[in-house]
Amino acid sequence: MTQRSAILAALAFLMPALVSVFLLRLWPAAVAVNTSLIPPGGGGYSLENFRYIFTDPVFLNSLKVTIVFLLIVNPLQIAISLALALLMNTMVPLIGFWRTVILLPVAIPQSVSAVVWGVALRPDGLVNAVLVALGMEPQRFLTSSDQALASIILIVSWIGVGYWMTFILAGLQDIPKSLYEAVRIDGANRWQQFRFVTLPQLRRPLTFVLVANTVANFLIFAPVQILTAGGPEGSTDLIMNTVYTQAFIISDPESAAASTVVLVGVVLLIVILQFRLMRAEDSNE
Amino acid sequence: MNSDKRFSYARFAVIVLVAIVFFVPLWWMTVSAFRPTDAIFRYLSPLSPWSFFPRTWTLENITGIWYGNFGRAIFNSIFITLVTVVLGLAICSTAAFALAVIEFPFRKSVFMVMVISFLIPFDAIAVPLYGIMRMMNLQNTYTGLILPGIGNGLAVFLLRQFFLGIPKELREAAFVDGMGWFGIYWRVYLPLSGPAMLSAALILFVFQWQAYLWPLLIAPAPDYKVAAVAIAQFSAEYNPNFGLIFAASLVISVIPMIVLTVLQRYYSTSVASTGGKE
Amino acid sequence: MMNDKMSRRTLGAALLVGAGMMTTGTAVFAQDVTINFLSAQRDDIMQPMIKGFEAANPGIKVVHQSVPFNDLNAATESRIGQGDTSIDVLHADTPRIPAFASQGYLLNLDDRRDVIDAAVPNAVDLEQVSYDGSLYAYPMWTSTQLMYFNRDVLEKAGLEMPSGDPEQRLTWEALLDMARTAKDSGIKYGLTFQQVDRYYQLQFLFESNGAGSGLTGDEMLTPTITNDGWIETAKWYGDLYESGLAPRGVTPEQTDDLFINGEVAFMIAGPWAIARYENAADLNYGVAPVPYFEGGKPVTPTGSWSVAINPNSEKKDAARAFAEYISLDPEGAYLSIKNNPNILVNAEAFKNYSADMDGLTDKIGSAIDIISYETKNTAVGRPRSRGFVTFETIMNRTFSDLRNGTDAETALKGAERQLDRALGRIQ
Numbered sequence: 008m009t010q011r012s013a014i015l016a017a018l019a020f021l022m023p024a025l026v027s028v029f030l031l032r033l034w035p036a037a038v039a040v041n042t043s044l045i046p047p048g049g050g051g052y053s054l055e056n057f058r059y060i061f062t063d064p065v066f067l068n069s070l071k072v073t074i075v076f077l078l079i080v081n082p083l084q085i086a087i088s089l090a091l092a093l094l095m096n097t098m099v100p101l102i103g104f105w106r107t108v109i110l111l112p113v114a115i116p117q118s119v120s121a122v123v124w125g126v127a128l129r130p131d132g133l134v135n136a137v138l139v140a141l142g143m144e145p146q147r148f149l150t151s152s153d154q155a156l157a158s159i160i161l162i163v164s165w166i167g168v169g170y171w172m173t174f175i176l177a178g179l180q181d182i183p184k185s186l187y188e189a190v191r192i193d194g195a196n197r198w199q200q201f202r203f204v205t206l207p208q209l210r211r212p213l214t215f216v217l218v219a220n221t222v223a224n225f226l227i228f229a230p231v232q233i234l235t236a237g238g239p240e241g242s243t244d245l246i247m248n249t250v251y252t253q254a255f256i257i258s259d260p261e262s263a264a265a266s267t268v269v270l271v272g273v274v275l276l277i278v279i280l281q282f283r284l285m286r287a288e289d290s291n292e
Numbered sequence: 293m294n295s296d297k298r299f300s301y302a303r304f305a306v307i308v309l310v311a312i313v314f315f316v317p318l319w320w321m322t323v324s325a326f327r328p329t330d331a332i333f334r335y336l337s338p339l340s341p342w343s344f345f346p347r348t349w350t351l352e353n354i355t356g357i358w359y360g361n362f363g364r365a366i367f368n369s370i371f372i373t374l375v376t377v378v379l380g381l382a383i384c385s386t387a388a389f390a391l392a393v394i395e396f397p398f399r400k401s402v403f404m405v406m407v408i409s410f411l412i413p414f415d416a417i418a419v420p421l422y423g424i425m426r427m428m429n430l431q432n433t434y435t436g437l438i439l440p441g442i443g444n445g446l447a448v449f450l451l452r453q454f455f456l457g458i459p460k461e462l463r464e465a466a467f468v469d470g471m472g473w474f475g476i477y478w479r480v481y482l483p484l485s486g487p488a489m490l491s492a493a494l495i496l497f498v499f500q501w502q503a504y505l506w507p508l509l510i511a512p513a514p515d516y517k518v519a520a521v522a523i524a525q526f527s528a529e530y531n532p533n534f535g536l537i538f539a540a541s542l543v544i545s546v547i548p549m550i551v552l553t554v555l556q557r558y559y560s561t562s563v564a565s566t567g568g569k570e
Numbered sequence: 571m572m573n574d575k576m577s578r579r580t581l582g583a584a585l586l587v588g589a590g591m592m593t594t595g596t597a598v599f600a601q602d603v604t605i606n607f608l609s610a611q612r613d614d615i616m617q618p619m620i621k622g623f624e625a626a627n628p629g630i631k632v633v634h635q636s637v638p639f640n641d642l643n644a645a646t647e648s649r650i651g652q653g654d655t656s657i658d659v660l661h662a663d664t665p666r667i668p669a670f671a672s673q674g675y676l677l678n679l680d681d682r683r684d685v686i687d688a689a690v691p692n693a694v695d696l697e698q699v700s701y702d703g704s705l706y707a708y709p710m711w712t713s714t715q716l717m718y719f720n721r722d723v724l725e726k727a728g729l730e731m732p733s734g735d736p737e738q739r740l741t742w743e744a745l746l747d748m749a750r751t752a753k754d755s756g757i758k759y760g761l762t763f764q765q766v767d768r769y770y771q772l773q774f775l776f777e778s779n780g781a782g783s784g785l786t787g788d789e790m791l792t793p794t795i796t797n798d799g800w801i802e803t804a805k806w807y808g809d810l811y812e813s814g815l816a817p818r819g820v821t822p823e824q825t826d827d828l829f830i831n832g833e834v835a836f837m838i839a840g841p842w843a844i845a846r847y848e849n850a851a852d853l854n855y856g857v858a859p860v861p862y863f864e865g866g867k868p869v870t871p872t873g874s875w876s877v878a879i880n881p882n883s884e885k886k887d888a889a890r891a892f893a894e895y896i897s898l899d900p901e902g903a904y905l906s907i908k909n910n911p912n913i914l915v916n917a918e919a920f921k922n923y924s925a926d927m928d929g930l931t932d933k934i935g936s937a938i939d940i941i942s943y944e945t946k947n948t949a950v951g952r953p954r955s956r957g958f959v960t961f962e963t964i965m966n967r968t969f970s971d972l973r974n975g976t977d978a979e980t981a982l983k984g985a986e987r988q989l990d991r992a993l994g995r996i997q
Binding site: 010013014016017020021023024025026027028030031032033034035036038039042091094095097098099100102103104105106107108109110111112113114115116117118119120122123124126127129131132133135136137139140165169170173174177180181211212214215218219222225226228229247250251254260263264267270271274275278 | 299300303304306307308310311314315317318320321333336337338339343382383384386387389390391394395396397399402405406407408409410411412413414415416417418419420421423424439440442443445446448449450453454456457472473477487488490491494498501502504519520523524534537538541544545548549552553554556557
C-alpha cells in the first residue's frame with residue numbers, strides 16, 4: 008500500500024462520480040454564481056443583485072418562514088421516522104407490505120399528492136367533514152395564515168416520513184443482537200436498551216437522516232407552489248418557492264441566482280454545524 | 293438484530309392502524325380514479341359512505357389514460373429509473389468506498405465537494421445545465437434524462453457512512469490475502485452492504501421517479517416524455533380532468549408498490565450477511 | 571458574416587426548390603420537413619388542425635410538444651431564450667407577447683400585416699398580438715366571460731331567470747341579492763368565479779368600477795392599485811368570501827364541479843366551460859351577460875392564445891405555412907377549436923363557430939349573441955406591458971389574500987410596494 012498506489016486507486020474509484028458531479032452540478036452552479044454577480048441589463052460585476060434581494064421584504068420573509076418551518080419540521084419528521092422505524096422493526100405477517108404502504112407516498116408525483124391533500128383540506132373538504140362528524144369545529148387550514156404552514160408541514164411529512172424511516176430501519180437491522188443480550192444480562196429495561204444500545208448504534212444513520220432531511224426540507228416547493236403559492240400573507244412562502252418564482256415565472260434569473268447562492272450558503276452552514284455536532288461518530292477514520 | 297421474536301397482537305394492531313392512516317389519502321385517490329369525473333368532488337361534505345366509496349363505478353378513467361402516449365411514458369420512466377439506479381449504484385458506491393476506506397490527501401475536501409453537490413437545488417441550476425446539455429447535443433435523448441440522476445452526492449454520503457462502520461480488520465486481513473482495492477470493494481465491502489445499497493437505490497429511485505422540471509426541459513418530444521410530465525398534461529389549461537389524473541397516478545404508483553414490497557424482504561434477510569459487523 | 575453567407579445559400583436553395591416546384595407542380599418541399607410546435611394544450615385539442623395541415627401540405631410533418639401551462643414560461647425561457655432552434659412554432663399567450671417580443675423570442679410579422687388584417691378584422695384582436703407598433707403573432711383565439719346560472723336552483727329559490735340581452739344585464743348589486751336568496755334556499759354558495767384569484771378574470775371588476783387596469787405609464791410599468799376604486803372593489807371581492815356567499819379554499823380547477831353539482835347558483839366562466847357543462851347529464855343551466863357595477867360601465871375580459879414563430883427557426887417557411895394555416899386559413903382555424911370551443915378571431919371561421927353555438931340556443935339561451943356583442947363592444951385586454959407576468963403573479967397572490975380575509979387596503983398597499991420594486995428591475 009504505497010501512498011502513490013492509494014492515490015491512483017482513489018482517483019480511479021472516484022473519477023466517474025467526480026466527473027458527473029462537476030459536470031452536472033458544480034459547473035451549472037458556477038454559471039449561476041456568475042449570473043448572480045451581474046445586474047440585470049449588464050454593466051460589469053457587482054453585488055447589486057444581493058443588495059436587491061436583501062432589501063426585498065418578500066425574500067427576507069421567505070428566509071424567515073423557511074427557518075421557522077425547518078425548526079419545526081426537522082425534529083418532528085426525525086422523531087416520527089424513528090418511532091415508525093422502531094415500531095416496524097419486527098416480524099409480523101405482511102410486514103414488508105405495511106412498510107411499503109408508509110413509504111408509498113414518496114413514489115406518487117408530488118403534484119398529485121398536493122391535489123389530494125388540497126381537496127381534503129378544503130374548508131368544505133373531507134377533513135372538516137370528519138371533524139364536524141366528531142362534533143368539532145371546522146378549521147380553515149390552507150386559507151388561514153395561522154394554519155397554512157402547519158398544513159404544509161402535515162402534507163410534506165406524510166410524503167417524507169416513510170422515506171426517512173427506511174434509512175433508520177436499515178440502521179436498526181445492523182445493530183448486532185449480541186449487544187442487546189449483553190445489556191439484558193445486566194438487567195437493562197426496554198428504555199435503557201434503547202438509550203444505551205439502540206441510540207448510540209444509530210448514530211451514523213441518524214447523522215445521515217439529519218443532514219439529508221435538512222437539505223430536503225430546504226428544497227421543498229412543489230406542494231407550496233400548487234396549494235398556496237406562498238400565501239396566505241406570505242405565511243408559507245418557503246425560499247425555494249421564491250427562487251422558483253424568480254427563475255421560472257417572473258423571469259428574473261439574476262435574482263434567482265443570487266437567492267440560490269444565499270440558500271446554498273445557509274444550508275452549507277447548517278450542515279457543517281450538524282457534522283460538528285455528530286463528530287464523535289467519525290472517530291473510526 | 294433486535295426485532296422481537298415474540299408476536300405481539302397489540303403491536304400488530306398498531307402497525308396496521310398506522311398503515312391505514314397513511315393509506316387514507318391514497319385510498320381516496322384510488323377511489324376517485326373509479327368515479328365518473330363529475331362525481332369526484334361531489335361527496336366531500338357532509339361525511340357519508342360515498343365520501344370514501346364510489347356511488348357508481350366506472351372504468352372510463354383507467355381506459356381513458358392510454359389514448360396518447362401514456363404507455364410509452366410509463367416505459368420511459370421505468371427504463372430511465374432502472375438505468376439510473378444501476379449506474380448510480382456503481383458510481384456512488386465506488387466513490388463512497390474511496391472516501392471511506394482509502395487514505396489519500398484531500399480526502400476531506402473531496403467529501404465536502406460531494407456534500408456541496410447535494411446541497412445545490414437542482415431546479416435552480418436547471419437552466420444553465422440545459423445550456424451545457426445543449427452543447428453536447430443531448431436534448432431529447434435518454435442520456436440527457438439519465439445523466440443528472442447518476443452522480444448523487446446524497447447516495448455517496450449514505451454509503452460512506454455505512455462503509456465507515458465496517459471494521460478495519462476485515463480489509464487488513466484481505467490485504468494479507470493479497471487482494472487489491474477492487475477485490476476488497478467487490479468481495480469484502482459490497483457483500484456486507486445489502487441494506488445500505490438498497491437505501492442508496494431508494495435515493496436514486498426517488499430522485500429520478502419524481503423528476504419533473506428537468507425531463508420537461510430536456511426531453512419534451514412525445515417519444516421521451518416521462519410519466520410525471522404525462523400526468524401533468526391531463527390537467528391542461530381548459531377542463532383539467534381529475535379522473536384521468538388520479539387514474540394515471542394509480543397506475544404509476546402500482547409499479548413502485550410491487551418493487552418496494554418485494555425489496556422489503558431483503559431488509560430482513562440482510563442481517564445474516566452483516567453478522568460480522570461490530 | 572458566416573450567417574449571412576449561410577442564409578444566402580439557404581435562400582438560393584429555397585429558390586431552386588421553388589423553381590423545381592413550378593415546373594413539376596408537386597410538393598412544395600423537395601424533401602420532408604419536420605417542424606416542432608410548442609404549446610400548453612392537450613394533444614387531443616391540437617391534433618385535428620395538425621392532421622388537417624399535414625393533409626394539405628404533404629412533405630411537412632408537425633410534432634406537437636405539449637407542456638403544462640404553468641411550465642410553458644420555463645420551457646420558452648430556457649429553450650428559445652437560449653437561442654435553441656428545436657422549436658419552430660409556439661403557441662403564445664397574448665399578454666406575454668410584449669415580454670417575449672422585447673427579448674427577441676418572436677419573429678416580427680409586419681410583412682404579413684395585410685393578410686392578417688384581412689382575415690382578422692377586429693382591432694382589439696390585433697392589439698393583443700402587437701408590441702411597440704409591430705405584429706409578433708398570428709391571432710387565433712380570443713375569449714370572453716359569461717354568467718352561467720343553474721335553472722333548477724333559481725327556480726327552487728323563486729328567482730327569475732336573468733335576461734340574455736346585453737342591454738339588460740344585471741348590476742352586481744342586483745345579482746348579489748339574487749345569489750343570497752339562492753344560497754338561503756339551501757345550497758352551499760351563491761356565486762363563484764371560475765378562475766378565482768386570477769387577474770384575467772378579475773380585471774373587469776376594477777375596470778367596470780372605473781378603477782383602471784392597475785398598470786399605467788408610457789411603458790405600463792407603474793402600478794396604480796391603491797386608488798379609491800381599487801380599494802373599494804377589492805373590499806367588495808373580499809366580502810364575497812367573508813360573508814360565505816362565495817367559496818374560500820376552492821382552486822380554479824375545482825370550481826366547475828361546484829356548478830355541475832348544483833352547489834352554486836351563479837358562475838362567471840369562459841365559453842369553453844360549455845364543453846364540460848354539456849356533458850353533465852343532470853345540469854339544467856342558462857347563460858347571461860356578466861354584470862357591471864351600478865354607475866360603472868360594462869366591461870369583459872378578452873385575449874387568448876395566438877401562434878408565433880421562433881426567429882431562430884431553421885425551417886421558417888414551413889413554420890410560417892403551419893402558423894398561417896391554423897390562424898388565417900378558415901379551415902385550419904376551425905379545426906383548431908374542434909375539440910375545444912374557443913372563440914375564433916378569424917372572421918370566416920367564426921361563422922362556422924357561430925353556427926355550431928346556435929344549436930345550443932334553445933337550451934341555454936343565445937350564448938353566441940352575447941359572445942359577439944361582448945367581443946365587439948365591451949372587451950378590455952390585459953395591460954400591454956413587458957412586466958405583465960410579474961404584475962399578474964403578484965396580483966394573483968394579492969387576490970388570494972383578499973379572498974382569505976386580508977384587509978383590502980393593507981393587501982393592495984403591500985402589493986403596490988412589491989410591484990414598485992419588481993417592475994423597477996425591468997430595464
